[in-house]
Amino acid sequence: xxxxxxxxxxxxxxxxxxxxxxxxxxxxxxxxxxxxxxxxxxxxxxxxxxxxxxxxxxxxxxxxxxxxxxxxxxxxxxxxxxxxxxxxxxxxxxxxxxxxxxxxxxxxxxxxxxxxxxxxxxxxxxxxxxxxxxxxxxxxxxxxxxxxxxxxxxxxxxxxxxxxxxxxxxxxxxxxxxxxxxxxxxxxxxxxxxxxxxxxxxxxxxxxxxxxxxxxxxxxxxxxxxxxxxxxxxxxxxxxxxxxxxxxxxxxxxxxxxxxxxxxxxxxxxxxxxxxxxxxxxxxxxxxxxxxxxxxxxxxxxxxxxxxxxxxxxxxxxxxxxxxxxxxxxxxxxxxxxxxxxxxxxxxxxxxxxxxxxxxxxxxxxxxxxxxxxx
Numbered sequence: 001x002x003x004x005x006x007x008x009x010x011x012x013x014x015x016x017x018x019x020x021x022x023x024x025x026x027x028x029x030x031x032x033x034x035x036x037x038x039x040x041x042x043x044x045x046x047x048x049x050x051x052x053x054x055x056x057x058x059x060x061x062x063x064x065x066x067x068x069x070x071x072x073x074x075x076x077x078x079x080x081x082x083x084x085x086x087x088x089x090x091x092x093x094x095x096x097x098x099x100x101x102x103x104x105x106x107x108x109x110x111x112x113x114x115x116x117x118x119x120x121x122x123x124x125x126x127x128x129x130x131x132x133x134x135x136x137x138x139x140x141x142x143x144x145x146x147x148x149x150x151x152x153x154x155x156x157x158x159x160x161x162x163x164x165x166x167x168x169x170x171x172x173x174x175x176x177x178x179x180x181x182x183x184x185x186x187x188x189x190x191x192x193x194x195x196x197x198x199x200x201x202x203x204x205x206x207x208x209x210x211x212x213x214x215x216x217x218x219x220x221x222x223x224x225x226x227x228x229x230x231x232x233x234x235x236x237x238x239x240x241x242x243x244x245x246x247x248x249x250x251x252x253x254x255x256x257x258x259x260x261x262x263x264x265x266x267x268x269x270x271x272x273x274x275x276x277x278x279x280x281x282x283x284x285x286x287x288x289x290x291x292x293x294x295x296x297x298x299x300x301x302x303x304x305x306x307x308x309x310x311x312x313x314x315x316x317x318x319x320x321x322x323x324x325x326x327x328x329x330x331x332x333x334x335x336x337x338x339x340x341x342x343x344x345x346x347x348x349x350x351x352x353x354x355x356x357x358x359x360x361x362x363x364x365x366x367x368x369x370x371x372x373x374x375x
Contacts, residue, residue, distance in 0.1 A: 122283025152305030207237025
């Protein structure tokens with residue numbers, strides 16, 4: 001197949017999943033064309049089956065906000081015609097599904113008919129898409145997609161609750177390439193981050209309020225009172241500066257390392273003992289899955305799709321959103337006994353393997369085939 005993938009090219013979950021999916025499809029000898037405003041952060045272009053087409057938006061003083069959707073849909077039309085694209089797969093409803101619909105309509109005027117698969121990832125539905133300004137357009141775009149998927153059952157239920165959806169929504173969960181995540185290095189250089197007697201606790205996110213960074217710091221504060229430990233904070237965003245100030249006020253500045261955005265996530269997780277994800281909302285919990293495949297148990301909230309990934313008492317523990325005391329106690333219960341920690345590490349890996357890419361990508365391929373047959 002000749003497939004165009006539209007996604008955000010950043011560190012966010014939707015862009016990462018779209019990129020990993022495209023790479024997997026290319027390995028299956030499909031031609032994959034990424035269409036977005038810059039090269040996705042996890043995309044290499046050495047595979048001859050992978051192509052990148054940059055969307056540029058000319059700046060005109062007339063516009064207060066430059067019309068990215070128009071530039072994207074025009075680029076998609078040209079890409080489809082030039083490279084004989086057979087199918088569009090757009091990730092994240094805003095504005096990609098709307099741009100994809102316009103692309104289909106423009107192509108139909110020329111007698112070219114291609115199906116569009118729309119994958120819903122989370123905040124495109126529960127936060128941004130549900131805003132009154134965008135809701136009619138998002139509803140329209142979803143209902144005019146040929147196939148709609150969501151990354152969790154929880155997100156599917158949210159979509160049906162928040163929008164007037166006429167289309168069937170297929171649940172195709174996020175995935176992990178377990179083979180790629182197997183550490184090729186034997187020395188994690190753990191001593192660079194912590195003393196031998198210290199446990200390493202990790203949090204990875206975009207540091208937005210929804211991630212409840214304050215809770216991460218408070219949980220670790222409670223952990224380190226009982227167990228020698230270090231906290232690694234990976235990522236960047238609006239909550240980073242307040243978090244650094246919080247560490248100073250709690251007197252744990254020397255026990256918390258802010259690493260910023262990193263391309264060495266697997267190496268960081270290699271020497272991690274516990275992962276914290278106390279989010280207020282998560283459509284899936286991809287960060288938790290990445291931790292689990294690296295044998296790192298997860299302490300998380302029970303929000304959204306997280307319970308579909310982090311199995312309570314097996315790969316870690318679940319707590320109610322904001323229950324810092326419960327999360328702290330459960331963290332300590334895992335970390336204070338090496339045998340218990342090892343049991344949860346193995347449980348985390350076993351659960352993660354259910355979401356291996358080899359189990360999930362065939363689900364997308366089957367949906368593509370159905371979409372093409374329906375054209």
